[in-house]
Amino acid sequence: MASSGLFRALWLFDDLRSNVTLHLRADLQLGVRQGAITAEIDDFLIDTFAAMTLNALFGQLQGAFASDAGSRVAELQLRMLGVPPDKARQVAWREIAEAPLQLVPLLRPAAS
Numbered sequence: 001m002a003s004s005g006l007f008r009a010l011w012l013f014d015d016l017r018s019n020v021t022l023h024l025r026a027d028l029q030l031g032v033r034q035g036a037i038t039a040e041i042d043d044f045l046i047d048t049f050a051a052m053t054l055n056a057l058f059g060q061l062q063g064a065f066a067s068d069a070g071s072r073v074a075e076l077q078l079r080m081l082g083v084p085p086d087k088a089r090q091v092a093w094r095e096i097a098e099a100p101l102q103l104v105p106l107l108r109p110a111a112s
Contacts, residue, residue, distance in 0.1 A: 021046050031081070038082030049077055 031037035078088035
């Protein structure tokens with residue numbers, strides 16, 4: 001299944017994983033500078049945060065989790081980052097517009 005391939009790729013390809021965690025770390029550090037996050041941002045937190053996100057995504061793609069998996073994980077992550085419980089719930093469960101996604105097939109190089 002395509003979703004399991006995506007999941008494995010994120011863990012197996014160091015460059016892809018490094019790029020994702022680089023952006024995650026930058027976003028979390030911005031939250032600390034802005035005073036929204038009180039947790040210490042370290043490698044353990046980054047790995048735990050990423051694992052929670054990927055697990056929710058994979059579980060939902062596989063049909064093992066209900067459609068609220070993203071909000072549930074978001075609320076837990078915000079609490080983990082030191083966001084007050086009421087604020088974490090409000091932010092995690094608010095309605096957001098769906099982002100359009102256009103999938104474009106990759107072209108394979110012509111055989112030589």
